[in-house]
Amino acid sequence: DHQDDGVTRVWLALVLLCRVAASFNNAIKFTESGFVLINVDVTEHQLSLSITDTGCGMSEQQITRAFQPFAQGDHSISRRYGGTGLGITVVQRLVNMMNGELKIESKQGLGTKISVTIPVEAKFSILNTPQEISTEDREILRWLKAWGVPHQSSKDQNTFNLVRSNQWQNLYPDHLLSALTTSRDPLTYDTGNRYQFEGNVLIADDDPINRLLFTKQLKQFGLNAIIVKDGQEALDILKQSDQVIDLVITDCHMPNMDGYELTEIIKSSPELSHYPVIGCTAEDSKLVVEKAERVGMNQVIYKPYSFNELAVALEQLLPATCIKQHPNQPWASNYSEDEQLQMASVIFESFTADKSMLQDEKENIKEVSHRIKGSAGLLGLTTLYRAAKDCEKDPNNAQKLKQLTDELNKSIESASIILKRLNLQ
Incomplete structure (x- = not known):
């Protein structure tokens, strides 16, 4: 859950905060039934993060023990769930390093709520988008409202429509934000200036957010994106289009025809096998590597990939005629x-x-x-x-x-x- 306060940027010790968030996995470990709720609230000077669970809970004595190194609520916990008992102690030290405050509320047998407040510098602004956004997706609408993005809850021919088309879709707020905005990060522009290409890249992805993001990123590189929604449409373009395609980027998991099947058909066809293929997936596992190698994918990039990772993949696989060497070596x-x-x-x-x-x-x-x-x-x-x-x-x-x-x-x-x-x- 999050509060719609219109905050678009927050300055804080991100590495320390990530370590704090990662330490909250006990909420899942100790919750066998019920729920785990994470709440984030940002004001101009403070970030509040809380995690509430319906796990085994702790008594007052167990809470006191939890702040001692190598101690857990009771000795049976380490036998049943594993762990060293360092969790809360480490979190406390990390929070102290950020001049924050840690608070634990718990009742044995009912659950636990851990709250962290950290002083931050937040920026409130309205995001500028090239055109008004329309969507019927309630979750996307919540994020658009939080960011102050002009939007409608229904389709209009003069708006850009965002929709998660089926059960395959997950909403990644960072991807949505990246797709809607032109990055102000200097590193992104440096990367874009260093890597400059020309040519056409065929993108197969069933997620409209990913398609918009790819289009904007490739444009920054000087490339033209040809967008389709699944592997079958991509295959039709490759077989029938008179337009020159220099590279194929495909999501690995799509309905109708996924990226693995598309790649296998491309690489097994004498007429198509010359096309380099980059697979794109959020699943980082040995199985992905094995499947990609088996069907002949030239490379795989993992979501969320960095701008530089995409640039390097493009430079390695685009034909030499598509690569413009920037004067600043x-x-x-x-x-x-x-x-x-x-x-x-x-x-x-x-x-x-x-x-x-x-x-x-x-x-x-x-x-x-x-x-x-x-x-x-x-x-x-x-x-x-x-x-x-x-x-x-x-x-x-x-x-x-x-x-x-x-x-x-x-x-x-x-x-x-x-x-x-x-x-x-």
């Missing part, structure tokens, strides 16, 4: 201007010499590619590294040699730009 940000000058000079001269060797029929292309691969790996030039690795494996392949040469040209040009900026060329 990854290595440049790690050095002072004098060091950048020295590095750019060495890179410019070394890669120019490597390029000449690649064009010389007398040279051993495999050895040159291997050397370039090592340098690119040290510098963090992922696309160049991948092109050199491919050429090293197949040095007689003219297309792979051309791709390596093209990537070398990009890195040479980027080094040249840095040299010009530092007024030494």
Whole structure:
């Protein structure tokens, strides 16, 4: 449960708070029947977090003992449920580190309520969205109201409609918030500026929130998103569309045809097997990895994935022609201007010499590619590294040699730009 106070951002010690929340698992461990209720309330200067359960409860004496290290309510608890008895002691110390307060209310045989209050700095604001939102989903409506987002409770042709289409859908408030807003996080923009692509990505996902989020993220990368609701629609696009598709991203669990079945059909078809496929799932388990490998998924990203994780996956799997190398090379940000000058000079001269060797029929292309691969790996030039690795494996392949040469040209040009900026060329 949460209070609709219009808070959109809170500044606090997130790592410590997460450790406090994780320590509340006793509420589930000791509750064999009934319920566990978590309540969050944020005001301008205070965050209140409480967890109430209908578990075994504690007496006043047991509550006192709970604050002592390596002590539990009674000795039978460790035998029945396991654990060391450090839970409340650790929570108390974490809360104290945040200048907060911890309170326990409990009745033996009825249940327990643990309350934590922490001083915070909260920001109240109305989220700006490109258009009014409409939805008939009561849970989504609650979050839209809490965030002050203009919305309607019915469909309208001039609004963006949000709906969880079936029982497969779970509502993740962080995903909903990300989908509705353009991130103000500087790191996100840095990542977007570092990774820039061009091309078309086919997205198969039955969740409208995820589809909107993917569309906004890919647009920030310079990519066009083609959106479908399930694997069958994706397969129809791949087989019938005249539009060039450079990459497929599919949710693993969808009705009609899930991502595993879609991938298996793609990879087993001679006409479609060249398409790289990224699977997307919230289920992080060994089973997912085994199923993904079995059907031929090139990579899996796990929800909630970071912007950088998506960027790296795109860079690894998009065709080289879709990747635009940003002039500000990854290595440049790690050095002072004098060091950048020295590095750019060495890179410019070394890669120019490597390029000449690649064009010389007398040279051993495999050895040159291997050397370039090592340098690119040290510098963090992922696309160049991948092109050199491919050429090293197949040095007689003219297309792979051309791709390596093209990537070398990009890195040479980027080094040249840095040299010009530092007024030494």
